Amino acid sequence: MELRQLAYVVAVAEEGGFGRAAERLGIVQSAVSQQVQRLERELGVLLFDRSTRRVRPTAAGERLLPEARAVLVAADRTRRVAAEIAAGADGTLRLGAVHGPGDRLYAVLAALADVAPRLRVRLLRAAPAERLALVRSGELDAAFVRGPATEPGLDLLALWSDPLYAALPASHPLADVAPGDPAGAASDGQAPDGPAPLPLAHLRDLPLRLAPRAHNPPFHDLVTAAWHAVGGTAPVPGPPFTTLRETLTEIAADAPSWTVFYRVSELPPVPRIAYRPLAGLAVTTSLAVRSGPPPPALRRLLQAIRAVTPPV
Structure with a gap:
């Protein structure tokens, strides 16, 4: 069964004859007749009564016409969807x-x-x-x-790029913004959009809590490359970064250390923690x-x- 055969059957039924159907389809009448007969043989039923001047569907033809129209509508819809997929729509x-x-x-x-x-x-x-x-x-x-x-x-x-931030104890000297800085002073639990940028080199001697490279190789390499760019071979290693909340809690309670991060959500309110944007550092x-x-x-x-x- 071919779609064109179903289209010919519908055209013959709607036009009332093979000649008029051929004119509508833009093909010769013999092609319409041959394809309809081929479909009748395949289905094992007679679709049209050809005994009168006006060709009319048989009972079998009347029953199959809605099915043929539904198939043609579905095929047309499939073509339209395929065209829209091809266009990315x-x-x-x-x-x-x-x-x-x-x-x-x-x-x-x-x-x-x-x-x-x-x-x-x-x-x-x-x-x-x-x-x-x-x-x-x-x-x-x-x-x-x-x-x-x-x-x-x-x-x-x-x-796009997002800035990197340092989280460090609020009591550490680097938590303070230079006097007169229009950004204001870092304070307990301050959000990371107020203090002035902090040069990475100033953190050279403070242990860094960084997750193992296997956890996030691109970010680990970015931080390592930034240290090389400021003349250091590697940051002083501190305990590994685990989760942001857990790491911030440990920074607030343990010996002085710091961590570097980009924002992935609103920061948890952790007492005794200050945030400083890192000068010239961003993740793309x-x-x-x-x-x-x-x-x-x-x-x-x-x-x-x-x-x-x-x-x-």
């Missing part, structure tokens, strides 16, 4: 997401909904290495990642994609990202 975009403030991601998804309202987004949250591996394997179409500038086999499209969020021309749905995502984020 429909389908599913599988996207790896970073942990962190949702404002930017929500803005991107809202912009994407404006340019492609029928495109569904399936978000996956996973560790950075897993996200990159899933993009390489094709199980994800793209993934947001923080930190790496290059990644074998993938293109990293820089999107990129979109990891497979090398080559982006598929249509991914082009729609990039269009949405450009609409709501300034270029890096």
Whole structure:
């Protein structure tokens, strides 16, 4: 059974004859007759009564006409959906997401909904290495990642940057902002958007609580490279970073130490902790994609990202 055979059957029934159906379809009458007869033989039923001047559907033809029309409507709908998928306006975009403030991601998804309202987004949250591996394997179409500038086999499209912050004991001298600084003074539990930036070199002698490299290689490498850039070989090692809340609690209670972080949520209120932005240090969020021309749905995502984020 072919779609064209069903289309011929519907045309013959609606036009009342093979000749008029052929005119409507723009083909010769013999082609219409041959294809209808071939379908009748395949189905084992007679679809039209040809004994009168006006061709009329038989009882079997009357019963099968609604089914034929439904198949043709479904085929037409399938073609339209396929065309929209090919244009990136429909389908599913599988996207790896970073942990962190949702404002930017929500803005991107809202912009994407404006340019492609029928495109569904399936978000996956996973560790950075897993996200990159899933993009390489094709199980994800793209993934947001923080930190790496290059990644074998993938293109990293820089999107935006977030500042890095130091958390240290509020009683430590480096917790204070220089007198007269318009940003004000660091204080117990102060949010990380008030104090003046702190040069990384000033923290050279204070033990750093940093998670093992295996937990987040891009971020670990970023911090290590920053130390080399200020003339140090490596920070003084402190106890490992575990979770932000647990690490902040330990910094407040134990021997002086500090940690470096980027904001992924509102900071927990921890007494005796001060926050300082680190001068000139930021972590870049990129979109990891497979090398080559982006598929249509991914082009729609990039269009949405450009609409709501300034270029890096």
